[in-house]
Amino acid sequence: MKKIFLFASLLLSLVIHAQILDPVQWKTSVKQLSNNEFELVMNATIDNEWHMYSQFTPEGGVLPTEFTYKNQKGNYSLVGKTVESPYKKVFNDIFEVDEYFFAHNATFTQKVKVTNTSLKEIKVDLFYQVCKEQCITQDKSFTFKLPVIKSEAVKELASTENVTEVVTSVMDTVSEEKIVLGTDTITEKEITKDEVVTAEHVEQKAEERSFLSIFIFAFLGGFAALLTPCVFPMIPMTVSFFTKQSKTKAEGKKNAIIYGVSIILIYVLLGSLVTGIFGADSLNALSTNVWFNIIFFIILVVFASSFLGAFEIVLPNSWANKVDRQADRGGIIGILFMALALAIVSFSCTGPIVGTLLVEAASKGGIAPIIGMLGFSSALALPFMLFAMFPGWMNSLPKSGGWLNTVKVSLGFLELALAFKFLSNADLVSQSHWLERELFLAIWIAIFGAWAVYLFGKLTLPHDSPLTHLSVGRIYMAILVTIFTVYLIPGLWGAPLKLISGFPPPMTYSESPYGIGGNGSSVQTNVELPEHAHLGPQGIIAFEDYEEGLAYAKKVNKPALVDFTGDACVNCRKMEENVWSKPEILNILKNEVVLISLVCDRRIELPKEEQYVSKETGKEIKTIGNKWSDFQITRYKSNAQPLYIIQDTEGKDLNIPVGYTPDAEEYKAWLESGINKFKK
CATH class of the missing domain: 3.40.30.10 (Glutaredoxin)
Structure with a gap:
């Protein structure tokens, strides 16, 4: 009886699996918004118990939906990004990430502006994954037929507010036979209204959070730059200049504000140049480019080496001399050149921080470099303005000394750790498996461990002053870095390390994806492997x-x-x-x-x-x-x-x-x- 049951189960399995499953049926249409503007509409009908995934579902889990709009150059341009209908959000305990998915149906729309009046069609390639008891990856191609675009009708159509739907829908051929394969792969929790949101709203909020995080990160970077040997001693010198040269206190405060604003304008202009040269969209595209990430890795290693004392990155002295001469002119122009002089003279300390911020911001794309430079320059300019406005505060400033170089070296260790994040990005994109999770964590443990040893005074670098004792602040910082280093160590054996989630490669990209001593306890690492x-x-x-x-x-x-x-x-x-x-x-x-x-x-x-x-x-x-x-x-x-x-x-x-x-x-x-x- 058991054999008969097993045979029947296998026979049923054959019937179920020996077919091409296509759980998603598509209908496409075009809506004409104006003479040369159209909305491409893709409607998906999803079979019961199957799930299709959003473009924005986080990495590390199932595959997100991807759209590729073909032959854009010289023919049409995209207006904004592809907009999705509302999706649901649940936690997948297998991949340990949230997933954004569609059930039953989904709609995707993309606005386009046609620049070639003879264009007759737009082709779109679609890649997506759909899962139930099994997962299916699908590639689809859609062709959207466009009506004849009449140049003489532009004025007439531009004044018309009605949106005319054109072109009939196209439907993929699908099998009428449906097979129910059992329970869903995702356990749906009770979905609240707050969790069901439009992709456009989520993307906007995510972008706002991203820009806010960049601003805060950059602001902290500007504050760190203040505590370096190149910048900190400049505060009393600059404040002294304003208080002595200004005829009245009011004039001194006004000049200090102009000076601070000038610093902000100089760095924001730098961020604008980076965005303008590369372009907002191309920066985002470059962030996943292998060579782009490798170049960033090399740049950050150079910056870190400079902070650690191997050499100094300085701009030509002739630049500083020319700017100094312009600063003597006085007035608003003179103050502007004073701010530029600060940027040039302090470049050996601020350059690596600015470069790192621009690298990180560029990987986010959009106007992130501008936001980053606004945050950095605000932190840098604020103390100069405040101490010039309230000179009495100068008495509360600590004296310059060896602690400034300690801050500079600490920044070097941080930059070195960050550099390997970009090398990891390149490795993940190329799937080379040169820098898997364990090796990445081992490198970070070595870097932060060396930093802790340095803070405890057991390691000295070229520009360090003789250390007679440890300050209380340095001891606390050393303890904090040591704790973080120890926290990283279990990650070598499969601990998730949620505090640094997103920095190291994912758990699946490692030598022991299941960890050592967990589900993968039976893994033998000393097995002699056959070729390939x-x-x-x-x-x-x-x-x-x-x-x-x-x-x-x-x-x-x-x-x-x-x-x-x-x-x-x-x-x-x-x-x-x-x-x-x-x-x-x-x-x-x-x-x-x-x-x-x-x-x-x-x-x-x-x-x-x-x-x-x-x-x-x-x-x-x-x-x-x-x-x-x-x-x-x-x-x-x-x-x-x-x-x-x-x-x-x-x-x-x-x-x-x-x-x-x-x-x-x-x-x-x-x-x-x-x-x-x-x-x-």
Whole structure:
């Protein structure tokens, strides 16, 4: 009876998985807003229990929806960003991130302004992931037909307030047969009205928070610049100048305010130049460019080395001399040149901080460099204005001394740590795996550990003064840095380190994705790996190329377990964590089969010579994920992950493919049925 039930379950599994699932049906339309302005509308109808994900769902979980608008140059421009209908927000305990998803339906709209009056159509490529018990990554292409744009009708249409809907909808061909695969992969909590918000509102709020964080970060950077040997001694000198040269107290206060405003204008102008030269949108695009991040890494290492005392970054003396001569002119022009002189003379200390802020702000894109320079210059200018207005406060200032160099060195350690964040970005984008989570944390532990040793006075650098005792403030700072260093150490064994979330690579981008001593306690790091193999989930030797894995299976005379999986597949992770971790199953996977994991959502581009057009779907196969997804569709008429098949050494299937199978006993029986056929 048990065998009959197992056979029936496997037969049902075959029926379910041997088909191309398409849980999202699309309708597209165009709305004409004016003679040359249009709104591209994409409506998605999502099957019950399936979820599609927002463009803005955070990294580290499922894949967000992405739109690519083709052939824009010289034809049309986008007006704003793609706007979404309201979505829901829940916490995914597998990936440990929030997810923004759509259920039942979703609408995406994009305004465009046509500049080529002969343009007849706009093509849009869409990439998205949809999940239930399985996850499916989809590539779609839409063609929006445009009406004839008449140049003589511009005035007439411009005065018309009515919005005319044109062009009929286009619908993808979908299978009428629907299969219910069981419970949802996401446990929906009670969604309040506050959690259901429009993407446009969320994006606006996120942008406001981003700019506020940049301003605060930059303001703190300006305050730090004040406490450096190049700037701090300038405060009493400058204040003394204003109090002696001004005929009255009122004039002195006015000149001090003009001086402070001039400092702000100089640095804001610098931020404006960076934004103007690169462009607001291109800065954001560059932030994910590998070479851009590598260049930033090198720049920050140079800045950090300067702060640590290796050398000083200074501007040509001739610049300072020319500016000083202009400052002697007096009046508002003279004060403006005094502010410029401060910027030039103090550049060896402020330059690395300004450079770091511009690098960080540039990675955010938009007007972030301007916001950053406003925050930095405000903090830098404020003390000069206040002490010039209230000279009596000067008595409360601490005296210059070796502590200023301590601040400068501390900034050097911070800049060095930040530099590796940009190197990590480059590594993550390229998926090179040179700087995985453990190595990144080891570098940070070394940097912050060295900083703690320095603060305790056990390490001296070139420009340090002799240290006879430790101040109370320095001891507190040393203790704080030591605590942070110790906090980082458990991260090497898989601790989440939520305080620095977003800085190190994600948990999945590491040598031990499941940690050491946790779910991955069975991982053996001293395993001798075959050529082209790596340690996969639960320490199982795995191949990521079908031909290489099958060749090894033939060499060792074992059946191959072909695993169609995804980096952002929730139930793939559930199977690996909850089913594969069972001792009786883990023993089979490690010793009786060769695991071949084919990642169907990995968007690493194939070499040009390996790219092709699918005979099955007609799509261009450009990425590794495209390749294995096309293989799955072509051979098994299925596009959902996970999907498991046991094959012999010639690549012939030994049993019926199965998908998500949370019952460990059922999955074990399925494995054994395929292995027994291989042995016979």
